[in-house]
Amino acid sequence: MDPHLLRTFVAVAGTGSFSAAAQELGYTQSAVSQQIAALESDLGATLLHRRPVAPTDAGARLLEHAGPILLRLSAARADVARLAGEPAATVVLGATPCAGGARAAAVLASVQRAMPRVRFTLLVAGRAAVATGVATGTLDVGLVDGVTAPSDPLPLPDAGQLVSSALAESAAVAAFPVGHPLAGRRCIELADLADATWIDAPEVATPLPQLRALAHSGGFRDGFAYPGTDTGGLLELVAAGAGLALLPGPVTHPGVVGVPVTVPRLVHRTELVHGSLTPPARALADAFRS
Amino acid sequence: MDPHLLRTFVAVAGTGSFSAAAQELGYTQSAVSQQIAALESDLGATLLHRRPVAPTDAGARLLEHAGPILLRLSAARADVARLAGEPAATVVLGATPCAGGARAAAVLASVQRAMPRVRFTLLVAGRAAVATGVATGTLDVGLVDGVTAPSDPLPLPDAGQLVSSALAESAAVAAFPVGHPLAGRRCIELADLADATWIDAPEVATPLPQLRALAHSGGFRDGFAYPGTDTGGLLELVAAGAGLALLPGPVTHPGVVGVPVTVPRLVHRTELVHGSLTPPARALADAFRS
DNA sequence: TGATTTTACGATGGCCGTAATCATT
DNA sequence: AATGATTACGGCCATCGTAAAATCA
Numbered sequence: 001m002d003p004h005l006l007r008t009f010v011a012v013a014g015t016g017s018f019s020a021a022a023q024e025l026g027y028t029q030s031a032v033s034q035q036i037a038a039l040e041s042d043l044g045a046t047l048l049h050r051r052p053v054a055p056t057d058a059g060a061r062l063l064e065h066a067g068p069i070l071l072r073l074s075a076a077r078a079d080v081a082r083l084a085g086e087p088a089a090t091v092v093l094g095a096t097p098c099a100g101g102a103r104a105a106a107v108l109a110s111v112q113r114a115m116p117r118v119r120f121t122l123l124v125a126g127r128a129a130v131a132t133g134v135a136t137g138t139l140d141v142g143l144v145d146g147v148t149a150p151s152d153p154l155p156l157p158d159a160g161q162l163v164s165s166a167l168a169e170s171a172a173v174a175a176f177p178v179g180h181p182l183a184g185r186r187c188i189e190l191a192d193l194a195d196a197t198w199i200d201a202p203e204v205a206t207p208l209p210q211l212r213a214l215a216h217s218g219g220f221r222d223g224f225a226y227p228g229t230d231t232g233g234l235l236e237l238v239a240a241g242a243g244l245a246l247l248p249g250p251v252t253h254p255g256v257v258g259v260p261v262t263v264p265r266l267v268h269r270t271e272l273v274h275g276s277l278t279p280p281a282r283a284l285a286d287a288f289r290s
Numbered sequence: 291m292d293p294h295l296l297r298t299f300v301a302v303a304g305t306g307s308f309s310a311a312a313q314e315l316g317y318t319q320s321a322v323s324q325q326i327a328a329l330e331s332d333l334g335a336t337l338l339h340r341r342p343v344a345p346t347d348a349g350a351r352l353l354e355h356a357g358p359i360l361l362r363l364s365a366a367r368a369d370v371a372r373l374a375g376e377p378a379a380t381v382v383l384g385a386t387p388c389a390g391g392a393r394a395a396a397v398l399a400s401v402q403r404a405m406p407r408v409r410f411t412l413l414v415a416g417r418a419a420v421a422t423g424v425a426t427g428t429l430d431v432g433l434v435d436g437v438t439a440p441s442d443p444l445p446l447p448d449a450g451q452l453v454s455s456a457l458a459e460s461a462a463v464a465a466f467p468v469g470h471p472l473a474g475r476r477c478i479e480l481a482d483l484a485d486a487t488w489i490d491a492p493e494v495a496t497p498l499p500q501l502r503a504l505a506h507s508g509g510f511r512d513g514f515a516y517p518g519t520d521t522g523g524l525l526e527l528v529a530a531g532a533g534l535a536l537l538p539g540p541v542t543h544p545g546v547v548g549v550p551v552t553v554p555r556l557v558h559r560t561e562l563v564h565g566s567l568t569p570p571a572r573a574l575a576d577a578f579r580s
Numbered sequence: 581t582g583a584t585t586t587t588a589c590g591a592t593g594g595c596c597g598t599a600a601t602c603a604t605t
Numbered sequence: 606a607a608t609g610a611t612t613a614c615g616g617c618c619a620t621c622g623t624a625a626a627a628t629c630a
Contacts, residue, residue: 002292043370043371044371047370058370061366061373062370065362065365068362073291076351081333081335083335083348
């Protein structure tokens with residue numbers, strides 16, 4: 001199972017086309033066809049239905065493994081490179097929208113002042129992008145926020161020895177439109193909200209699948225998807241009655257009421273996450289922790 | 291980073307010799323040398339010191355990744371094979387020594403009676419062996435026991451979607467030789483034992499590194515190592531004053547006193563663990579859970 | 581019929597083994 | 606010296622690209 005074959009397999013499964021995958025990877029259609037054939041013969045199973053091309057059961061199962069394997073592979077490469085290469089003259093901090101606030105900017109600026117020779121950069125991206133970026137070495141340090149139970153860490157993709165430490169916690173708040181029957185409550189149980197319609201805003205609120213996991217429930221019907229990274233825009237949708245959302249911290253938006261979730265007690269936590277650190281990156285991480 | 295190269299790298303690092311690794315893998319010394327050279331040139335870092343051959347810092351880091359990657363790779367292969375291959379006529383149950391007790395045998399026998407066409411087998415092995423066996427498909431179902439906090443699952447090597455569910459829990463008990471100053475206590479805090487000498491018996495008691503993690507302490511000095519799988523033998527050592535041990539359940543052995551650990555509250559739990567299940571393996575798993 | 585995957589085939593490159601060389605104890 | 610890693614070299618196999626054939630919509 002050559003990683004190359006794995007990579008073209010996920011490309012083919014992702015694009016749903018041999019030719020598109022070939023173009024994406026800089027191969028010939030023929031080469032892709034041969035690679036898939038080789039992989040299938042190696043594993044002794046057909047991985048893809050052709051015309052239309054879609055993963056078989058076995059292929060779908062392989063896909064679940066392929067992503068993490070490829071991720072870990074590049075994490076290993078980046079990890080070794082960081083340890084063996086010359087000391088990097090640049091440090092990139094990745095942050096999710098909510099985590100990369102004023103404090104992040106201030107810390108970054110102060111460390112930059114202390115080490116003028118090193119170039120510090122801030123890069124805002126989604127949760128998954130920050131986590132994989134840190135794992136693969138694209139980012140030196142990550143700031144990730146999300147909602148969990150107080151004793152549990154934030155769920156991160158497995159890419160080896162990622163260190164994460166909590167920086168701050170605040171209450172997790174469910175956002176209702178005014179006039180919603182539950183909007184008057186002082187506090188609320190998550191289970192009561194399983195039947196409501198929710199907005200799936202994975203970048204700025206809590207991803208729905210995670211919400212279902214936290215509540216041990218299959219509910220939480222999703223209405224709109226909100227791929228944006230702007231809290232205000234999401235709250236507009238909530239005010240308009242498009243659905244509920246589980247957000248960090250207090251909600252102050254016309255037409256929206258925030259109620260803290262008490263059972264299970266949920267917190268919005270921002271965590272600092274990193275792999276092995278170059279010296280300047282270590283300085284940045286230490287600055288955040290102090 | 292071809293998995294082949296990774297595999298020979300861990301073999302070389304493990305044996306501490308190019309020639310030994312070559313023999314182990316069925317290669318020539320020359321081939322191994324070339325593979326290591328290729329890997330080092332690919333990663334742009336020297337991974338091994340030569341003469342004596344020992345991993346460099348970068349090599350050690352790579353080793354931390356290589357194991358899980360290789361494990362996951364074979365897990366993927368096994369997973370696909372199980373899903374695509376013909377229905378297996380044999381089911382292998384792996385169990386750690388403490389977990390594979392009378393109940394395991396009884397359940398196995400009853401399922402065997404119900405499905406005479408399928409061959410059910412019990413295989414007793416260490417924790418790690420059972421877990422990796424389940425992950426790589428060598429074992430269909432695993433029974434693993436160990437000590438943790440009540441709310442935490444047992445730590446398992448990451449090999450994808452392993453399902454684990456608790457079967458039974460009992461108190462975790464620290465074993466003292468009679469006459470030990472703490473042996474008279476009704477209950478005990480783990481932190482009080484950090485300065486004591488412990489026997490490292492990873493197969494039958496709690497591995498010391500895990501103990502340190504549970505107590506958030508660097509203590510727990512290790513005296514003897516006890517690689518065996520026999521509780522009686524370990525308790526002989528305890529009685530002789532060789533050190534303490536953290537064990538499942540009540541201790542009844544001459545010269546040894548057991549005291550339950552209360553802070554943090556620790557339990558000895560046996561978990562049922564499996565990946566995807568063939569139908570007969572599913573029957574076995576269901577029998578255990580009911 | 582047309583788009584798309586598969587097969588055929590020749591060329592290139594990679595990898596292993598044999599054997600000679602080099603280095604360290 | 607002797608053990609053990611590296612380098613040199615030749616042969617084999619794998620994989621890619623070009624191009625023709627086959628297959629499904």
